[in-house]
Amino acid sequence: MSSIAEIIDKQRRFFEAGASRxxxxxxxxxxxxxxxxxxYESxxxxxxxxxxxxxxxxxxATEISYVQSEITHTLKHLDRWxxxxxxxxGLASFPAKAKVIKDPYGITLHIAPWNYPFQLSLTPLVSAIAAGNTVVLKPSEYSEKTSELLKKIIEEVFDPAHVAVVLGDAQTSTELLGHHWDYIFFxxxxxxGKIVAKAAAEHLTPCTLELGGKSPCIIDGTAPIELTARRxxxxxxxxxxxxxxxxDYLLVHDSIKEPLLKALVAQIEKAYGRSAIESEDYGRLIHPKHVVRMQRFIGECSVYYGGETDESECYVSPTILVDVTLDSSVMQEEIFGPVLPVISYSDAKEMDQWLxxxxxxxxxxxFSKNKSFAEELLTNYSFGQAAVNDTIMxxxxxxxxxxxxxNSGYGSYHGKYGFDTFSREKPVLYRATWLDLPLRYAPYKGKLKALKTLLGINSRLS
Incomplete structure (x- = not known):
């Protein structure tokens, strides 16, 4: 097995040879x-x-077809991108022409998470390959089976000098971050993410950080209750x-809080039955320690629905919490589980305090039928991305x-945005040789008026 330093050296030589361009x-x-x-679908x-x-x-829906869609879209547009x-x-450079060349960064490191271990490993990889880079992928040790399979697939498809997978735990990530990369995607x-940013800064390496946060869902009194609850x-x-x-949490106008709570329960049971642990459509948390986190959240608030857990099964039932305060631990960190705090507001000031x-x-x-209400929120608050009258899509x-x-990160990807993330725009100016105006060359005595005329300075001030 090659060491990390050996993999990087092979990829550096591969990139410099120019094949990926x-x-x-x-x-x-x-x-x-x-x-x-x-x-390998099965x-x-x-x-x-x-x-x-x-x-x-x-x-x-959320892993395999997502990656395939990204590949299809990229192949369709790559020649143009x-x-x-x-x-x-401008006139100052006449006669000349200019262009921007799309240049790959080079050797890229990707550190992927466990929650969508296939999609979030391969979607950025597709963009990096499309842009002409090499990739070292470090998938999560928590999603062990998927990570092992990713390594198998990648080794069958790519020369390791082009794309390689490195398995390991947090110590392996630390070792990877100690090396000099041309781009890091985390x-x-x-x-x-803060650790990654500090490591990247040591080598002035550009990076993209896709993080998280507490994503609010605001529901006003005009929202269609059943459809809102279902989505x-x-x-x-x-x-x-x-x-x-x-x-992450719901901010619902107090005029519809009770009807919405009942509708949420109805939609949960319609999707997963009264005992979600028996549903083949309801998954599990990645690790027992995440169940313990959910138990802490549940224990500090009033449970409107659910609240069942089983550490041995990594199971937490769909759970709705009420009587939540800003000081509740469930409001101090991203939940990342099937626990949903529902908070009511009476006016814009109260809603703003939470947001x-x-x-x-x-x-x-x-969620609202009031377009001006939605647009005002979208204008007044900062966020990564949004949806009106839907989630996730x-x-x-x-x-x-x-x-x-x-705190939710910086940089972006998907489609052309991913290609652009892994590309640097190289500007080039081409000057003609058949004309060379003497104005810019010293001595400058007597040339200032002509310079101002050429640059349009006097006309801009008049």
Whole structure:
């Protein structure tokens, strides 16, 4: 097994040899990856079931097809994305032309999380390969089966000098971060994101941090209750709440709080039955310690619905909490599980107090038939991305960037935004040789008026 230093050295030499700069080479690599994913579909489904208890439907919808869609979209547009772009030039440079070259960064490190271990490992990888980089992927040790399978697939598809997978725990991540990379892409917690940013800063390495936060869901008195409840339950309990953009807590107008609570319960039981532990569509938390976190949250608030847990099964039932305060521990950290605090507000000032207490969330949700109410919220608050009258689904659009702000991260990807993230725009000016005006050359005596005329300074001031 090659050491990390050896892998980096091989990838450096591979990148400098120039093969990955070829658009046909990149497209061929992505096509080969797509074929391999199709061939390993049953093994991928089993690995995700073993790691997270995911149903085949969820695994296909949120992991496998998501990656395949990203590959398809990228292949369709890569020729255009990768082409150099002409730029206009000013009179000062005449005669000349200019362009921007899309240049890959080089050797990239990707540290992926466990919650969507297939999708969040491969989607950034697709963008990095499309842009002409090499990749070292470090998947999560918590999603062990999926990580092992990813390594197997990657080794079948790619030369390790192009793409390699390194398995290991946090110590391995620390070792990887100690090396000099040309770009780092990290998805995970805020705490670890800060560690990654510090490590990147040591080498002035650019990075993207996809983190998290407490994503609010605001429901006003005009929202259609049954539809709102159905879409919230789906978004909250997808992957058992282990989704970085899941609705973290509800802020509901007090005029509809009780009807909405009843509708939430009805939708939970419609989706998973009265005992979710028996549902084949309801997954499990990744580790028993995450069950313990949920138990702490549940124990500090009033349980409106649910509250059942089983550490041995990594199980926490769909749970609704009420009588929550800003000081409750469930409001001090991202929940990342199937526990949903429901908080009522009576006016904009009260709602604002809750929202300002958790600034810059990764996602922001509004349910309302009042367009001006929704637009005012979208204008006045900072967030990574938002949806009105739905949850989660903005992430399915290749035309939209995905990324955070402040504590929820920085940088973005998906579609062309991913290609741009892993590309540097190299500007180039081409000067002609048949004309060389003497104005810019010393001595400058007697040339100032002509310079101002050429640059339009006098006309701009008049």
């Amino acid at each position: 070829s658009i046909p080479f990149r497209k061929a690599a992505l096509k080969k990856l797509s074929v391999a994913i199709n061939g 093994e991928i489904l089993q690995a995700l079931a073993d790691d997270l208890g995911k149903s085949a439907f969820e695994s296909v 990768g082409a150099s772009e002409s730029r206009s030039v 998805t995970g917690s805020v705490a670890v 919230i339950v789906w978004g909250k309990l997808l992957n058992v709440g282990q989704t970085c953009i899941a609705p 300002r207490g958790h600034p810059n969330p990764l996602a922001f949700y509004v 903005m992430i399915a659009e290749n035309s939209l960037p995905f990324g955070g702000v402040g």
